[in-house]
Amino acid sequence: MTQTLNTIDKAAMAVSGFLMVLGIAVLGIVEILAGEPYGAAAVEQTNEAGEVVNTIYPAVDPTIRTGLVILGLVILLLWGIYKVTSPIPGEEQARTTEVPSD
Amino acid sequence: MSYQAANPLSEEFSLELSGPLAGYWLAFLRVVTGWWFFHAGVTKLIEDGLSYSYGPMYLQGMEGTALGPLPVWMGNNLGWLIEAMVPLGETLIGLGLLFGVLVRLASVFGAFFMTLFWVGNASFGHGLVNGDLMGLLLFGTMIVFATGRYYGLDAIIERTKFVKNRPRLRYLLG
Numbered sequence: 001m002t003q004t005l006n007t008i009d010k011a012a013m014a015v016s017g018f019l020m021v022l023g024i025a026v027l028g029i030v031e032i033l034a035g036e037p038y039g040a041a042a043v044e045q046t047n048e049a050g051e052v053v054n055t056i057y058p059a060v061d062p063t064i065r066t067g068l069v070i071l072g073l074v075i076l077l078l079w080g081i082y083k084v085t086s087p088i089p090g091e092e093q094a095r096t097t098e099v100p101s102d
Numbered sequence: 103m104s105y106q107a108a109n110p111l112s113e114e115f116s117l118e119l120s121g122p123l124a125g126y127w128l129a130f131l132r133v134v135t136g137w138w139f140f141h142a143g144v145t146k147l148i149e150d151g152l153s154y155s156y157g158p159m160y161l162q163g164m165e166g167t168a169l170g171p172l173p174v175w176m177g178n179n180l181g182w183l184i185e186a187m188v189p190l191g192e193t194l195i196g197l198g199l200l201f202g203v204l205v206r207l208a209s210v211f212g213a214f215f216m217t218l219f220w221v222g223n224a225s226f227g228h229g230l231v232n233g234d235l236m237g238l239l240l241f242g243t244m245i246v247f248a249t250g251r252y253y254g255l256d257a258i259i260e261r262t263k264f265v266k267n268r269p270r271l272r273y274l275l276g
Contacts, residue, residue, distance in 0.1 A: 023230070024230055024231060024235075028229065028230060038229075039226060039227045039228050039229050040226035040227075040229050040230045041225045041226040041227045043227075062226045062230065063166065063167060063168045064168075065230055066167070066168040066220070066221050066230070067168035069230075069235075070168050070169065070217065070221070073213070073217060073238075076242075077210070080210065080245075080273070083273055084270055084273045084274065087270075088269050088270055091268075091269055091270065
């Protein structure tokens with residue numbers, strides 16, 4: 001089943017890819033440049049007694065980053081549904097040629 | 103990417119992307135991913151049957167995530183369904199991938215599960231890319247490369263007249 005990509009296909013690939021790379025890698029670089037914490041979660045600093053004295057939050061809220069990735073995944077899902085529901089060129093012709101002539 | 107439909111056990115060895123090595127590796131990835139989910143699901147079925155009560159509790163704890171109030175609402179209102187569908191869904195997804203049946207459809211549901219695990223499980227202490235996200239990407243790989251066509255039953259199902267007359271089914275098979 002070889003098909004060429006139409007405008008919707010290209011747009012879905014470009015937008016979803018952009019959103020996912022933005023959420024994972026680009027904002028990850030922003031977080032590294034912003035300094036500690038280098039992970040994507042808040043880090044609690046404790047004193048010798050083990051009491052939390054300070055909490056350092058990541059520069060970019062992980063909810064925003066995961067949200068961008070999920071948005072990209074949703075676009076891919078919608079694209080998949082579009083592909084399943086759209087007729088394939090020559091599909092009807094293929095089916096009609098299978099019908100016996102008698 | 104082509105696959106050797108006529109002789110998948112061909113002894114040719116190639117480092118090119120279209121070679122038998124690629125098919126072998128994709129099939130291996132599919133089987134391991136399938137076993138991962140089958141094991142997770144069937145052990146829940148053995149221990150809790152269709153009453154996996156941790157499922158709704160897990161969703162109820164997903165407050166303040168990028169999925170908004172949806173998982174909490176699901177945990178509160180669809181508990182009876184979640185309790186049954188988590189073990190059953192994981193088992194069926196696993197079986198689909200293990201035998202290579204309806205791999206693309208099974209992988210869509212697998213990706214849905216992994217999205218919930220990725221967003222709900224992780225504190226992201228070591229960054230956003232963790233094992234759950236890699237699992238999610240594995241299911242994406244299953245869909246993109248149609249791995250059920252490599253040593254999987256989808257390769258046979260896709261050659262049936264029923265599927266040939268309905269080529270769009272190949273978006274769910276393969």
